[in-house]
Amino acid sequence: MFLSTWGLLVLSLGVVAENGLNGWLRYAPLSDELRQHASSLPSVIVALNETETSPVYMAGKELQAGLKGVLGHTLGLTHDFSASTNSTSVILVGTLAASNAAVKHNVSSLSADGFWLNVNGSQVTILGQNERGALYGAFEYLSRIAQGDFADVDVMSSPSAPIRWVNEWDNLDGTIERGYGGPSIFFGNGAVVQDLTRAAQYARLLASIGINGIVVNNVNANATLLNPDNMDGLARIADAMRPYGVQVGISLNFASPQTLGGLATFDSLEPSVISWWTDKTAQLYRRIPDFAGYLVKANSEGQPGPLTYNRTLADGANLFARAVLPHGGIVMFRAFVYNNHLDPADWKADRANAAVDFFRHLDGSFLENVIVQIKYGPIDFQVREPPSPLFAHLPHTKTAIELQISQEYLGQQSHLVYIAPLWKTILDFDLRLDSKPSLVHSLLSGYAGVVNVGTDPRWLGSHMAMANLYAFGQLAWDPARDSQLLLQAWTRLTFSLDPTVLNTITSIAMASWPAYENYTGNLGLQTLTDILYTHYGPNPASQDNNGWGQWTRADSTSIGMDRTVSNGTGFAGQYPPEVAAQFEASSTTPDDLLLWFHHVPYTHKLHGTGKTVIQHIYDAHYAGAQTAQDFVSTWSALRDSNASGTNIDAERFDDILFQLTYQAGHALVWRDAIAGFYHNLSKIPDEHGRVGHHPHRIEAETMSLTGYVPISVSPASTASNSTAIIVADGAIRGEAVAVLDGVESGVYDIVIGYFDVAGGRAHYGAFINDEPLLEWIGDLEDRLGHAFSTKLDGHSATRVTVKGVEVKKGDVLKVIGIADGGERAPLDYVAVLPLGVVD
Template sequence: MRVSSLRLLALCAGLVSAENGINGWLRYAPLSDDKILQQGLDTLPSVIVTLNSTKTSPVYTAGKELQAGILGVIGESLNITHQTEPAAQSSSILVGTAAAYNAGYGTVDISKFAPDGFWLSIQKGSVKIVGQNERGALYGAFEYLSRISRGNFSDVDLISNPDAPIRWVNQWDNLDGSIERGYAGRSIFFWNGTVVQDLTRVAQYARLLASIRINAIVPNNVNANANSLNNENIEGLGRIADVLRPYGIQVGLSLNFASPQLLGGLSTFDPLEPSVVSWWTEKTALLYKRIPDLAGYLVKANSEGQPGPLTYNRTLADGANLFAKAVKPYGGVVLFRAFVYDHHADWNVWTNDRANAAVQFFKHLDGEFLDNIVVQIKYGAIDFQIREPANPLFANIPKTNKAIELQITQEYLGQQSHFVYIPPLWKEILDFDMRADSKPSLVRDIVAGRRYNNTLGGYAGVVNVGTNTSWLGHHLAMSNLYAYGLLAWDPTLSSEDLLHDWTRLTFGPDPVVLKTVSDISLATLPTYENYSGNLGIQTLTDILYTHFGPNPASQDNNGWGQWTRATATHIGMDRTVKNGTGNAGQYPPEVAAIFENIETTPDDLLLWFHHVPYTHRLKSGKTVIQHFYDAHYEGAKTAQTFPRQWEALRNKVDVERFTEVLFRLTYQAGHSIVWRDSINNFYHNLSRIDDEHGRVGNHPHRIEAERLSLKGYSLVKANPLETASNFTAVAVTATDGLGEAVIKLDDVKSGTYDVAFAYYDVIGGRAHYGAFLNGEPLLEWIGDLEDKLGHAFSNKIDGHSATRVTVKGVEIQKGDELKIIGVVDGIETAALDYVAIIPPGELD
């Protein structure tokens, strides 16, 4: 019986070792079950054979990855041989391309492969990993390693092919090193206007992406800087491509449409002007000279102030075709974003509707885009909202290649300070049947090219990885990236199964860990929807500022078009053909008929398609306004359970990751109450309809800050008003920057309580707070969430900066004195909203 050489070391290690998340799901942690480990040892081949010895080859990379993975998981170090001539290997892991395999090791039917596909055969003592190309061979190696990392050593014989050829990630990184919608540190690609010199993190990222079968990265922001195309950055992009190539990942580039003018010195960027065509042709040739396998271009044009062909009364197809012709000789593709809309729309016009923009801009151009162009369509017609119907554009350009744009970055979903497991939302969209021509027309079949016999199609995921070792800022959020890649490969996969696999690979096989992570993760999407925006009204965040905290008033009366049409009596967009914007009519007739009729419209999309009274009865029997109240309370209540559930994993998850996840789940629990109260108070004030259960505006456990005896503190208003309890907060205004708030707890019965302090963590300083009970320190904290959570929320007293900190299990005697001291730092004025004295088991 073979015995693992690392087994003794693993046993001696004892407690779970510290981890920082850098390896994601590729930890290759030693198997902890002796029986399963022995099964692995008994069936393990004796050598790794790679059918390519070139170090930049993904096949060579596959060999090194197999060696490292087997050493980590099973504790055996296998030698690697690089066979260029056929040789007998009775007990080997053989990895290579189909062409190399068929040259002397056996026969595999190449006709069964799609590009990037692979064959994996596991028989006791023999493993064959054969790719349609080198990238496919690497994917097969990662599949094998994923199986053994989860303790699966069963025999298998399978061919796995991708559902779609385009499986890209779009980074929104800027040349200065910042990241638009970035919540996990600075860029791993850029710094100070150029590509970073040390690309170690890029290689680590490429490894993660290759393991989930991503085949291209666009590293720079869609709001592109023309200097991305200067000679220094072309060389830098080439260095990025060199790092990605061994992992089978190509690099693409996001373009600024006006680059010929901004960078090239031309007087125009008209796509039909010969000098502009020549400029792009020459620039493209320079790029392909340095990067022969450049994937192509990504273009955002004529949207949100970006330049584009409409500037010169040219069509969007004219603009896209300019780039398509430039990359065509090199085999490149162009992803042209359908996210085109006027952000200066007149909200006074009832029929105006940003949701109509994609179809209005692109439908009449169907058939005019060249065959190496893929129109990249956001999953919904607005912008990564918590609830949107599938974008009608998918069914309106049948002759055009299409890709779906999905959001891994949680821009409108809590920005990784809240955690939302997003794949169930993606699955709803991908599984939606457009019923075009009264035939099955699932979105996933449309984007794969099957439904309309398109030659290209696929997936583009917006990812905001940064220098944080957890990559996305929140360890649990990495489940979204993992699931995205594998769903792009096979969209029929279950989001639950993907979550379970990710959990086993990321945290290990402990059934308690698996259940806890699954329970939390699968609850997050409905929970966030409950406490943010319901019934298809969109995510009720502040769309004019950071897209993070609550501010429903910001949706309306501006040009951005994310309107709710909320009045004192009604709410919701009328998108019917009969009375409204006509958006329902952009869908094929069978679907349009469902959305046009209020009786057949699903309740969770009611306010997307219909303008109704707050008293309108849902299919549940509740009124719209009561559903709002109940859902927000239910969402906040569920969020309180997340940190409690995670606490059960103490000593089952390494200390670093356990602590960081607990901190963020605790923050989410507190901020969910800010969301709940802000939204409910706003609609209560607007509608003047009371909550049937008397909760809204009634908080018996709170002591409002303005009720405390204040010294150095003054009353202030939050903006919006509803983001302060009782619409008032206090902030230090004393010249010495010191404030004191005191109260005798004469109305509190003696007992054990959780004590919550609601305050405002404003960027621009790190105020200090101290809470004292009868002169004894109870809690000290600093307003430094911008450091701990990795991104800046707000420089104002509002729903972004509003937050809570809680001390649990405090023994209080009736009449005790509670004192809070605040010390100003910078523009952060140690602002307070309230103190909550919460009995055990109750919700504030």
């Protein structure tokens, strides 16, 4: 079975269109000029294992396919070490134990999964501490060659942590929680899918960045995954991924002994429960001898757990740890435990306190094969958070950091956000344990990345989002790596070695996180999205006055969470003394975390710029939105300046242009919604007179309407002038007409703001003097992967633009909408913009 799967992978390198399926493993042909440097290419590959499910065997096949793709040479492949011992033109790949070549080099410092890569002319030696390490070394060599690097090297590389896993949030029905790249590649209709080709392809990508484990199902787990048929299916997934050294694990539903097993209890200290889990675990290991272990979410967001029976969280973790221990498995126990029914009227209540409150007294009580998995920040994958202080409270417990590659709060892959620089702020943060250097990454035993790939050929629903998966694996291997250099390596492998392409993607991607932070939520306010609905578009009012605890405490005079010890929730005091002292005072708290730790008047001045808080909010949102506009022009210039030499195929170029254009429009929705909300709340004007001022817009409800009727929008700040129009009930077609008698004759960009909601595919047409300008369909749900809304709100608000339209004073502008299903062809405004003006 696996040989046929791998054959498809090799074939895809040559014949599949550039749709993103191969990610950074395209092995695109190098230029003739670069190929000249490959004159000393070895003549044969020796892979020291002929078992087809072996990672060493796969390393040989990968080397053969990769070199053929990059250099056009097909090297012979053998598994006979003795036949090659006298050769000076060979790529030798295998384990240290399998090769006496190891004695020629001091490799004793390699840890598990580590490798030695030695390139000396036409002699290439790739030896792993284990079989996975050999495969990782092969991918490292191919990465260098694919980037045109033929230099001799002598590298010994070991991972920073033994646990480097991805967590998929796939459900048995094929849906994916917080998944933006299509349905599951693992599950459908309550079972494991039959065709696991994509699972093998995914394992290949993961192995190439050093990932050694995967949890294939949602942390909000379905107990029926432990049915015999589904355990058989899990074994098939493991078979597909095993040749790439990726071990399979699963998430558990804590109450399974009761809901699936029919026991009266799921108490972690009850003998019948212990026996049930011991038996289920043995059944899994009989099917999957290298089963990785369990991931457990317990007593969080309504999930069952040990606290249900007044047991400790350590009791719950150790229940599973004892079950997997005889088999060599581990338990990843999530520290994401908190009360989601907090009282917002309680000034001292703080969700951020939860992880430390629940876990610090348990340090040292977890078994050796338990790793406490801690989200990087105290809340939930926000655009800016301080590191979780729990990393400082578990010196006698193994911990892993949980990072989210899937952009739940960061634009859901419909917005470009390169997240590695954000992760670096956490990994490189000095917690100052015992007043000594204590970088977060130095305290870790593992890394867990929430990925949520789907059946979309782009895996994550966006070509550019794959940079985050690539960077996660590279940082898990070595957290000291530079995020920009990682981005550039990914760019060369994914797109082109062309310097213009490299510089363009570098400039856009490195600006993307600061821009997104600026136009969503800054100063530590978190991502001001709708936390009660899709977690996508803007809705700052949703943050407060609910039990979820992601509060901003914004009122008419002041804003921010008071997390000080002296007057607030005490969260700042959860850090070691030096860090706690820094965060306790607003004067020493960094501006970008000011409102995370302090409740201040809108007129409070930032010590970095001297601006007031409210003016910074206005300025940042306008600056961030402008940067998003610049992404479009910067990307478009690739085609304009180097049409035949960009080395980016039209399919991917246009797809990225479409997404960047959408992002630019939605960034303006964010800008206007957030700036407008705080303007209305504080009543403090913008010094530059921008907020709420749109001189070039014609509000849809003020146009001459036929078949259209006005409708209020909620949140009000997500629509221009709080109001939109929709085709009336009982009607199919609507017209909105405006006479442009206030516009001087000239060339303009025509912008139409509308709402693209789930539940229909409305048709639109725009006309000047009955001459067609543009036709389009409200079909973004078919073209983008983010969570869509059925309402007129910040999630569905968007716009289209027609550039360079010649307009005469008095022309008649008409927009026609044809409703479809639940989408009533909603319109918000029309803007007639002078060239170069961003409305």
